[in-house]
Amino acid sequence: MTEYLAVNRANWDERAPAHAASADYGYERFLADPRHLSGVVTFDRPLLGDIEGLRGVHLQCHIGTDTLSLSRLGARMTGLDFSGPALEIARRLAASAGAEIGYHESDVYSAADVLGAGEFDLVYTGIGALCWLPDIARWGQVVGTLLRPGGRLFIRDMHPMLGTLDETQALLTPRYPYYEQAEALVFDLPGTYVDTDVSFQSNVTHEWNHGLAEIVTSLLDAGLTLTKLAEHDSVPWNALPGQMVVDPATEEWRLAKDPQRLAASFTIEAVKRK
Known part of the structure; x- marks a missing residue:
C-alpha cells in the first residue's frame, strides 16, 4: 500500500517548480501585493x-x-505536505512575503505524530486533496486528533460525482467508482493542470474517489459535528476540457452548458465536540 506514496510523491516533486512558475498560482502576485489572496481562499472566504x-x-x-x-487573513498557520520540493517553494514564498509559517514534511496519516494532538483551532484542506488518500476513515481520525475540542475542520474539494466522469467523452459519462475502493485508480498522464511547457518524466498517479457520505461519516466517527455542507457547480481548474468555461471574476470553471447539472465541488465545516 505504501507504493502509492512513492509514486505520487515523485509526480508532485517534479511538478512543484512548474506550478510555482505558472501564472495560475500567481506566485509573483503574492510578493507584489501584501493583500493578495489565492483564488481558492478567496472563494472559500464567505463560508x-x-x-x-x-x-x-x-x-x-x-x-x-x-x-x-x-x-494573511490572521491565522497562525502551519503547513504540511509530503513533497520536499513543494515545501522548499512554500518556505521561500513565506520568507519573501514576511510571513511566519512553519512547514513540515510528512504524509497526512502521520500528521498527528509530527504536529501533536489537540494543537489546532483550524484544520484546513484545500481543493484537490482527498483523491490522493486511500482511506477516508483514517483521514477523519487524523483531523479529529489534530483539533482541540471546539476546533473546526474546513475543507473544499472536488465533488465525488465529478470524480466519476470520463473527461475524454463528449457526453458526461460516469466511468470511475463513486465510492472508495480498496484498489487505486492508476493513471499515466503527461502534463499537469497548469499551463506549462515543461515535459515531465513521472506521470503515473494512484488516486481514489470517496463518496460524500463516506467523507461526512469519517468526521462524525472521529468526534466532529457537521456544521456546514455546501455543493458548488464550479472548480478552480478545467476538469472537463472542452466542456467547461472559466469565470474571469472568480477563476472558477463550470460547465458551459447547463452548469446546474453537475455538483463539481463541495464545502464541509465540522467542529470537534467538547
Whole structure:
C-alpha cells in the first residue's frame, strides 16, 4: 500500500517548480501585493468566516499559496505536505512575503505524530486533496486528533460525482467508482493542470474517489459535528476540457452548458465536540 506514496510523491516533486512558475498560482502576485489572496481562499472566504488569531494547519499544502493566504487573513498557520520540493517553494514564498509559517514534511496519516494532538483551532484542506488518500476513515481520525475540542475542520474539494466522469467523452459519462475502493485508480498522464511547457518524466498517479457520505461519516466517527455542507457547480481548474468555461471574476470553471447539472465541488465545516 505504501507504493502509492512513492509514486505520487515523485509526480508532485517534479511538478512543484512548474506550478510555482505558472501564472495560475500567481506566485509573483503574492510578493507584489501584501493583500493578495489565492483564488481558492478567496472563494472559500464567505463560508470560512473570521479566522483571526486561530492556530491553523493546512494539510496537503503543496507550494503554500493557500497557506500564505490564510496567514494573511490572521491565522497562525502551519503547513504540511509530503513533497520536499513543494515545501522548499512554500518556505521561500513565506520568507519573501514576511510571513511566519512553519512547514513540515510528512504524509497526512502521520500528521498527528509530527504536529501533536489537540494543537489546532483550524484544520484546513484545500481543493484537490482527498483523491490522493486511500482511506477516508483514517483521514477523519487524523483531523479529529489534530483539533482541540471546539476546533473546526474546513475543507473544499472536488465533488465525488465529478470524480466519476470520463473527461475524454463528449457526453458526461460516469466511468470511475463513486465510492472508495480498496484498489487505486492508476493513471499515466503527461502534463499537469497548469499551463506549462515543461515535459515531465513521472506521470503515473494512484488516486481514489470517496463518496460524500463516506467523507461526512469519517468526521462524525472521529468526534466532529457537521456544521456546514455546501455543493458548488464550479472548480478552480478545467476538469472537463472542452466542456467547461472559466469565470474571469472568480477563476472558477463550470460547465458551459447547463452548469446546474453537475455538483463539481463541495464545502464541509465540522467542529470537534467538547
